Amino acid sequence: MQIRYFAWLRERVGAAAEEVDPGEAATAAELIEVLRARDPRYAAAFEDISAVRVAIDQEMAALETPIRGAREIAFFPPVTGG
Template identity: 60%
Template structure:
């Protein structure tokens, strides 16, 4: 599946996107697999309370199933003003 990173996640990991082969049943398991990819990934996903996620371009929680998902995006909460 394609994993997309936005804002400071992209900066910390050094990638805007990557293709990931993971057998993760849900977003939380995917995060664990991503943390293991590199020290940069581990740092970026150290505090998931500061992240939001979308699965196939729809807002989702970290308990969202990934069966059949083609894309997962991680981004910080949006603020406006």
């Protein structure tokens, strides 16, 4: 599964994208827990998941959304504009 990171998440993780085996993770939130356990960089990036948004196969989704069969998961901070 392709994982993409944007903005400060990319900076903290140290990569824009990577291939990840989601293991037993069934939702985006569970995938975050898998990532957090990998390395302190991921733990820092996902320290406050209330500040993280997710897109599954380029569609906005809730963290509780199932990820089975997804090809791409993108994590990014909330977007603001004016």
